[in-house]
Structure formats: structure tokens, C-alpha cells
Amino acid sequence: MLAIQVLINALVLGCLYACIAIGFSLVWGVLNVINLIHGSFIVLGAYLAWGAYNALGLSPWYSLLIAAPSFFVFGYLLQRLLLNRVITAPVLVTLTLTFGLDLILNNAMIYYFKADYRKLILNPPTGSVSIFDVVVPVDRLIATASALALTFLLYLLLRRSKVGRAIVAVRLDRDAAVLMGVNVKSIYAVAFGLGAALAGCAGVLMALIFPISPLTSSAYLGKAFVVCVLGGLGSVSGALAGGLLLALVEGVGSVYLGPAHAVTLSFVLLIIFLVVRPQGLLGRKGFE
């Protein structure tokens, strides 16, 4: 029974990890920008859900509807006004820029929200469902379903819409896309905006599950990084595969080797992937 419980836990956690990583993967895959501000976006989304619930009594499901457009605009403007200026520079320049922006955003959050840990407590609590002694918390189930829905929406957007095809085209061959009349600067901004919107929505969902503090941003960023390397950049399914693999390794590792070694194990796996299969489980050149 323990084995089944651990597997179910890993499955749910894997989807949450995918949710954390998907926006990061999109930005990295399309723009070739390692977006270090991603973790802080997630935390900001969590504060949005927390504030909306406590101040306005707004359920986190409505907060998702606020988070998606507002983070999109924020991300779009950030890319348009700042990142686009250095987008053609070597990857180190954009990395340093997002690092600096992250310092500013993170410290601004410490200033306004304090470094204290807060928790979004739903009233009444959502509780857990149990089937034959296997327990699954309802909030995690809902977050998982929402994460899958968001992932699917992104997949549809990239596959079916004109903007989505343009994003994929830019990712595949920037110069050819320009020749085909794609406005690359605008596409970059849309992609970054989408990444930010996904991070903001992930934050709203994570607020139900994890304590909220500006200090947790690095933990989210770390997970996103590992998921992208494991799953492979540039595909929606890659983020899911990476998230599930990471959660499984951590869960099984913590039961059989002890929780202190679960993290070690996941990073050993990361190194093995970097050496043996740097493109990740499902990585490929173009974004789906």
C-alpha cells in the first residue's frame, strides 16, 4: 500500500512540478533566455491569490483569471522595453539582466510583504479523498487538473493559432521567420508574456499548497531548471515528462534512501542527463 501511495503522491507532485516549469521551458526554448525571474513571478502569483482571498474573499479560481492577463501584460512589457534590447547578445547578458530584475522584484516583495511565511487557508478546507487507504489531497488534485489544462491550452495555442505557429517558427529559424514576415520582436514579447502568465498561474495554484514567502522563489526556480533539463527543452510534453520523472525519483529516493538523499539523487540524475542525454527525455529543436 505504501508503494501505491508513494506512486500516487509522485504523480500529483510531478504535475505540479510541470506546472512550475512550463513557462520557464517556453521562454528558454523560444527566446534562449534563462529567465531567472521565473521563481519570483511564481511567488508574486501566490501573493496575488493570497491577497485576493484574504482581502476580497476571492477564490483562487478567480485569481487565475486575474493572474493570467496581468502577468501576460507585465511579461510582455518587460520583454518589449528591456529584454528585447539585449536579446541578440550572448546568453550571459540576458542571464545577468534577468538576475538583476529578479533581485529587484524579490527584494521589493520582501519590502512590501516582509520575509515572513504566510499560508492561504481555504475555508472550508478542501480536505482529502481516500480510496482503499490511498489518500490524495483535493487541493493538489485540483491544482494538478488546472496544471494539465494550462499545459493543454498552451499546446493548442502553439499548434493551432497563428501566433503560436509564429512562435514555433521563430524558435526553429529566426532568420527564415523574419523573411516570412513574422515580427520577431513582437513574437518574443508574446512568448515572454506567455511564460510570465504561466508562472503567475502556477503561483496561484502553488499558494494552495506551499507556504508563501519571497524566499521560496529560488526553490521554484531550482525545480524548474531540473525539470527542463530532465524533460528536454522546447516541448510541452517534455516539461510533464521531466516533472513526473523528478517527482518519482524524489519520492522513491526518500522512502528507500531517506529524505536527505532524495535531493542528492535528483541532482545525480541531473548530472547523468547532462552528460548522457543533454537534450532531455523528449527534447527536440523546435517547440511543438
Add this chain to the structure above:
Amino acid sequence: MFHPRLVLTALSASFLLAAAGLGATSSVASAQDVIRFGAPLPITGPLAPEAVKQQQGYDLWAEQANKAGGINVGGKKYKVEIVYSDYQSNTPRSVQTTEQMITQDKVNFMFGPFGSGAAKAASTIAEKYKVPMLAATASSSQVYDQNYKYLFGTFTPNDTLTTPLTKLVKAKATDVKKVAILARNDLFPLAIAQEMEKSAKENGLEVVYFEKYAINTLDHSATLSQIKSLAPQWVFITGYTNDLLLIRKQMVDQQMKAGVVTMIAGPAYQEFIDSAGATAENISSASWWHPAEKYDGKDIFGSTANFVKLFKDKYKLEPDYAHASAAVCGALFQMAIEKAGSLDRDKVRDELAKMDVVTFWGPVKFGANGQINSLEPPVFQIQAGKPVVLFPDAIKQGDFKLGVN
């Protein structure tokens, strides 16, 4: 093509730049007749909430001391000035900061950095320059077993928390036979978990699970499922507020129930109680001090009640042991300096060493190794959203309640 190595180089370069920019933020005043106290704190980084607490404690003491005209040194009054510096939750930097404060900022006396690890590291510098250092938040005996002459601390050893707790559980919860212990892999949380293991075994309890979890662990579901399958009656978990909130939430998620659930060190903090809400009910804990204590002190704050009142007036919140310990460190320095009648570091050090006085914090007397040995730390439990003292009997506010759902 993107190279991970380049990213690492860039990251470390940016961190260095950030470190250089944020480094020396301590203010340097030129006024005379001032006693300067150095306080290295983790103002930024993961330990930032702890730094705020210590800073509030020091500031309250400095304000009170200055309001009374200052510290009386042989008939002459000196104002108190506290020099703060941020070591960014980075222990090696706390050592540098301490040295910088002594050699460049010319502080007269030092407060220790946060926690056992950093205090141990920084105490080496204080010892080298023969500057008395009072550590407000260092409990592990490994900090004091160096037998330094200039280091003193206001936390008793960790076993003084776990022993009364075990005795209480043993007496009140007779069906507790199996204990599961989960510890954050960090100096203090691990040390206290090891003391708990020792104390459980000494009292005839079976330790069915003892594991550490890594710092920054985001998910404990697998670990908790495993503990649940062992069906312990007592679950003992150590960590800081963030870890314990997360673990408590996941325990509820996994429908994990136990007769006794003890968490150290979160429940002593109001923010834990606020954030955990109803799930904090019946969680037991122990700490070095509690606002319900009733000591009549000889220090500047006088009684415990007066300290609590002054603190609430200034910060609009209930003080916890971290606030109180920082404030008492200031008050102890003040008493030692006034008794020595001099700012001579060796004379003040000798006064600290032979100190035997009651304060709002409790009776203060340091052992030969510099660690306080006169305190009796309280055991408490969260009942109806409030911490209720269960032990010692002199300040008991309620009875131990069993059952954490």
C-alpha cells in the same frame, strides 16, 4: 548553444557583484560618549525573518537604555549605539563581518550572529581580539565546547528542551510507545532531534523512524506516507517556520493522526500559529522563554510583564523567545558594564563570567564554558489558537491535551 558552465560563471560573478554592493551598510557615528555594540545579522537571505526578531530585541533594549540616559560607567553616562551589518544568511560572511566590525567599525562589544553555526564560527574572531560576545540564539553545546573565554550564550543546551517534554508525554500520554523523528538537516534542528532520540530511548520509548530532510525540501509527501505506515503515537519534527508549516499541511493532506505531535521551533512564533490556523491545534513544543513567565528581574526591563508590555507597545506584536533573548543580551551587557564601572573589555568579560542575577528572561548564570545553566525552559501546547504553558508547574497555564488530527 548554451553552456551550463558559463551560466555558473555568470551567476557567481553576479553574486559577487551583489555581495560587494550590499556589504558594508553599518552606520558610523562620530559622537563621543557612546558605547558601540556590533550586531552581525542575516538581514537578507533565507534567515531574514530571524534577523528581524533579533534586531527588534536589540533596538528595544537600546531605546530603553538611552531613554534612561544611557549606560552608567563609573558615574558617567554613555549612550548605546548598535552597529548592524548584513551577512546575507551566509556563515563565512558572518565571520568577515565580525572581524570588520571589531577592526574597522571599532565596536566595544559584540552580539553573536544568528543560530549555533554562525555563532560558533564568529566566536573565533571575538576570541582572537578578546572582545566579549553575547550570543542570543546559540544553543548547541558544540558552540561552547571550544571553551572560549569571551563567548557567552543565553540558550541552555538542547537536552533541557527535550527532557521535560519526554517526561511530560510519558506521564500524561501513557499509550505513547512509538516515536517517529524527522529533522531538518541543519545544525540546531538536527541536534535537537538527536537529543530527542536519546531522551526517548532513555525513557523506554521505541524510535521507529529517524530521518533527516534536506534544507529547502519542497515536498514531504513520500516521507510522511512512510511515517504514517509505521503508526507512531508521537511524531516529533524539527525545522524552521517554513518547513513546519509545509509538513503540517501535508500531514493533514495525508490524513495523518497521532496522539502527540511536537514541532520545534516554529510553534513558539505567532506567525506559525497564524499561518497554520486550525491545524496548529494541540501541537506541542518547547522553547527557552515564554511571555507568560513571571520573573522579577534586576535588569533594565524589570519584570517579564513589563518587557512584554514595552515590546507590544513598540511593535504591536507578542514577543517570542528570539525577541526576548536579543533584548536580554543587551540588558546583560549593560549590567556587566555598570558593575565593572569601565569599558575595559576584560573587566566586562569577568563581570559576565561571575554574573548571577535574575532578569525578565529568568535567572542568569553562565557555566565555565560560557553557556547559561540557570534556565528552566517551558514546554507549551497550542490550544484554541494560543500557546498554553504546561511546564514548569510554577507558570503552568493548562493541562496537556492529547490528539492531533
